[in-house]
Amino acid sequence: MTRGELFLISAPSGAGKNSLMDALGAHLGHERLAFVVSHTTRPPRAGERDGVDYHFVNDAQFEEMVRADRFLEWARVYDHRYGTAAAEVLPRLAQGIDVVHDLDVQGAARLRLRMPEAHSIFVLPPSYAELRRRLEGRGADEAGARARRLALSLSEIECYRDYEYVIVNSDLQLAAATLAAIIVEKRHRRARMQEVAEAIADDFRTALGGAR
Incomplete structure (x- = not known):
């Protein structure tokens, strides 16, 4: 494929x-x-939905994903952290x-x-x-x-x-x-x-x- x-x-x-x-x-x-759909530690804005706009997680959850090497990348932007989970990208690319x-x-x-x-x-x-x-x-x-x-x-x-x-x-x-x-x-x-x-x-x- x-x-x-x-x-x-x-x-x-x-x-x-x-x-x-x-x-x-x-x-x-x-x-x-x-x-x-990125992961973030910032709180949702009005109308945003978890799993649709972002995966909203707390600092401890985000840090656990960092330590488990589950992000392709992550960064701090303004006062919060954002990351791209490998599971959001790699399986889809492999499927064409x-x-x-x-x-x-x-x-x-x-x-x-x-x-x-x-x-x-x-x-x-x-x-x-x-x-x-x-x-x-x-x-x-x-x-x-x-x-x-x-x-x-x-x-x-x-x-x-x-x-x-x-x-x-x-x-x-x-x-x-x-x-x-x-x-x-x-x-x-x-x-x-x-x-x-x-x-x-x-x-x-x-x-x-x-x-x-």
Whole structure:
């Protein structure tokens, strides 16, 4: 079976990464496509569901997973820890499923060290003013948290240089279509399509009596 591909998506907070992930599913569907659910020690925000948005764990549970080497990567972001469990990624890739993972620049850098074959995509906001507008529209964030995220946004944005692809999210549907196109392009490379192509060639050989 052809192995799936891993796609790492990073963006500064407020660039619309979560909305982009939702829109991607509408473009590609969920057949042969899976989204990683990260583990975190931060408390759930209003409307977030355990096992859907994140696996919410306490510090002791997270530390136990670290010691058991169950994370492909983990990092501290602001005041909490986030990690990518191997069980969220490796079995799916082995089954030929493409895996999409949205994570911060620290996590992406750590994961690329473990899995350098992963494809990396950075999502940019169209401007500082738009990023600020989006962050101010988040009712769940306190003013101090928004100010801190804005102060760190430039250092995060400058990390785009470390990524294979860059998407500017000025229009959600266009950005989602661009992301989908990147995934589709990888799916149709010759190495990925060889098993299917050979099966078709075998069908022709059989129909033509073994002719090559």
